Amino acid sequence: MTALTDLFTYQKDTEALGQIAGRLGWDQETMMPRGAADQRGEEMAAIESVLHARRTDPRIGDWLAAAEGESLSEVDAAQLRHIRRSFERASRVPADLASELARVTSVAQGHWAEARGKDDFASFAPVLARVVALRQQEGQALANGGDTYDALLEDYEPGATAVQLEAMFAEMRPRLVELRGKVLEKPAPAGLSGTFGEAEQMAFTAKLALAFGYDLSRGRIDMAVHPFSSGSGSDVRITTRTSATDPFNCFYSTIHEVGHACYEQNIDAGYALTPLGGGVSMGVHESQSRIYENQLGRSRAFTGWMFEEMKTAFGDIGVADADAFYAAVNRVQKDFIRTESDELQYNLHIMLRFDLERALISGDLPVADLESAWNTRFKADFGYDVPKASLGCLQDVHWSLGLFGYFATYSLGNVYAGCLSNALRADVPDLDTALAAGNTAPATTWLRDKVQRHGGLYEPREVITQACGAAPTAAPLLDYIEAKFSEIYGL
Template sequence: MSAQQALHERLFDINALNSAVTVLDWDQQTYMPAGGAEARGEHASRLTRMAHELFVSDETRTLLEKATAAAAPDSVDAAVCRVTQRNLDLATKLPAELVARRSKLSTQAHEDWVKARKANDFKTFSPILTQMVDIARETADCIGYTDHVYDALTDQFEEGATKASWDAMFDSIRDPLVSLVKEIQSAPNHPDNRFMFGEWSPAEQSKFTEELVQAIGFDFKRGRQDTAPHPFCTNFSIGDVRLTTRYQDYLGASIFGSLHEAGHGMYEQGSPMEWDRLPIAGGVSLGVHESQSRLWENIVGRSLPFWQHFLPRLEAVFPELRAGQVNDFYRAINKVERSLIRVEADEVTYNLHIMIRYELECAMLTGELAVKDLPEAWNAKYEAYLGLTPPTDADGCLQDVHWSMGALGYFPTYSMGNILSYQIWDALKADIPNADELMANGHFAEILEWLRSKIYQHGSRYTPKELITQATGKPMDASHYLNGITAKYRAIYSL
């Protein structure tokens, strides 16, 4: 057995344990009865500890050293070793006890969040969220950082990211976005989207959204779609990718939620099958991952050509939908309005929602903001950024699942994804200038193939910055995003 094969066998063992935890987590968010939470937390904790101990063992390190020495420069083998080394360096800093404790607590925190959100009762969630923030600080201390506690946490989600880099990113888009929102608010003619609200059959929504994501390229032979309180995408292998969505009185919630998660799913399905169960399979980072969900949801899914093709089908499934002309529908699904719910926010205001969460989690991590005071701080931020005050905590600080999972440091990757989505789309349009015509005719294969060839098939072979530079010709550049949404929404609002 070669050095690479020996390393792969060890990585397959670790992957099997981690995938088992992922299956348990998916089930918890979709089908598990509430009474299973305590045992589920114990199962996940033990499996996570076993995977961690196997990964950080001396034997794994020896296997990695031998494989690294044998790998040809710039080869797939070298990429496997590089990613494994980065993951191992991080894992080695975390005690097995901390990893197991964090896993067990996050399982219970998710259940507490679901109950608190349903009951609109932040006080019942506050104690365990306080523990999750404490564990995040403990994790950051173990990893180590120079400038800010946030740096240690956010680097786990986006390689090389720091609080300073996120601050610079937000500074580059904040003023133009605020200015555009004000410009749109003063427009005399706003779209009417009231026809999108009603009592829509969940069964018909399921049927239509599955038809939609299959049409753009999600492979249901290697995936499925279910429902969850908070939509997400996960995978157990390249051949088993799970989407979730949710059904509400706003018809767009399921449509755009499904398109969003399908963007994640197609990225996961796009790695070479021979990479399955290796750490280079799947998305290279959460920011790049989010660029694909936002590209398919917003740039493709909220485009006029897309609905020139799909609106007749939507009206056939929901004959009670009175959308009017396709231009009216297009304007309605792109209506810009200050709102409370992040996942339902329009493209223009969405990043303001992210900035709020980013500022609040930074404050919680430094201790500047006590967790018990989060609702008041949340409401104050929403009033300052969007001129709105949530009437309930369920529509406020309890709306997102992330902090119950311990995912502090995650939120800025959403804004990075928004920015990258337009940069990637501009590069795609340069190579496929008739992309709009293809969409209007229901043809998405060429678009998907471009994304596969430029992004999906490379997995984590390259770093995020290297991948984006190769795909678009330069590192992340917010001008594509700002120019794109400014042109789009000035046209929609006749500005």
């Protein structure tokens, strides 16, 4: 057991350093002066060099070997599973490649934000090409002769493969496309009207965060170009953004990120600074953010409460009653932005990105041709032209960060959320009564107990299967979307 003690003590310091690296990333997106971008890139490269050296330290292999045959608790065995996976993967990646990836992706974020602001993909393309080349090298090293994209996907959803995701999308696409066609033939509900001040939006968004259980004594809400969540345990941070004419952009981005943040805050405190102290996968993480945002936050019951709260905060918002507000929240219309998309069309945005990024990583799609490929695919999938790059291939930060393999986990999270919602409503049949009063606790407590507290204790599909009593499938999500939008649009 001495080997285990030494290994876990060593790992705690590695986890702490990883949290520091994450805080640097948060600062870069929220507080850092833009002129510091190059220096921050060097800082990120330096800390990644330290982390890579720790993750590949030969002593880890010795400690793991010494632990073989020991009688282990469930928690200790799970920690060893994560450490072994990390050690084996990190050992395949050269140290200089890991450091260069950290430096280049740090600097690339600033280039992406600038290019997005100017709608100028051409200025960003050389930087993105460098990121893609580095991730191709990393994927090839990790794959060890296997599929490069699958090797990258493993970072975000252990055990998943592109072939499995293709099959999931093939099941989802026909029903979504057919339903969208029927919905778009109907008149769109009216949206909100008026101007909504930034300070007022941020005050209201804090109220929403608290309503969903976000602990602001261990968390923050700030603003960024692209909403995100970072941190774990006692230091979790989220960001949102505002629009003077579309407060839902701010409010539902916040609820979404609060889902991520509450997952991290509700993990068993005993797992802090261990491999179990964070969400087990991005798919499971996304299941929490999407069920908070959609099945709870966009439900008829909760939006009834939210309508009254918005009237109090903003006065006349341009809709007559709670039913009209519910329809406005769930309005389906032609759009471009994934993060602002309705539930019906959201997964179609993900399918586009999944196919394009696989082509980028395989080398079938040169970066220089990405904007054209995006626009062509978008026109084919959605039926209208992309007018500018900020509404197209520059809208998401992910590729500048090198997060290839990440996008598909959004749809996987939606699938998981559909399954969890069914199980939640079976266990809490009077849930809507609580939601109508702005009380999400019956739902968030159920999610905490069934999913969030476990952190990384179980494998991704295992935690969802245990929570739901059956293996996850796309059917519950598709049934939910079809029922919801058929009712709203009178189909």
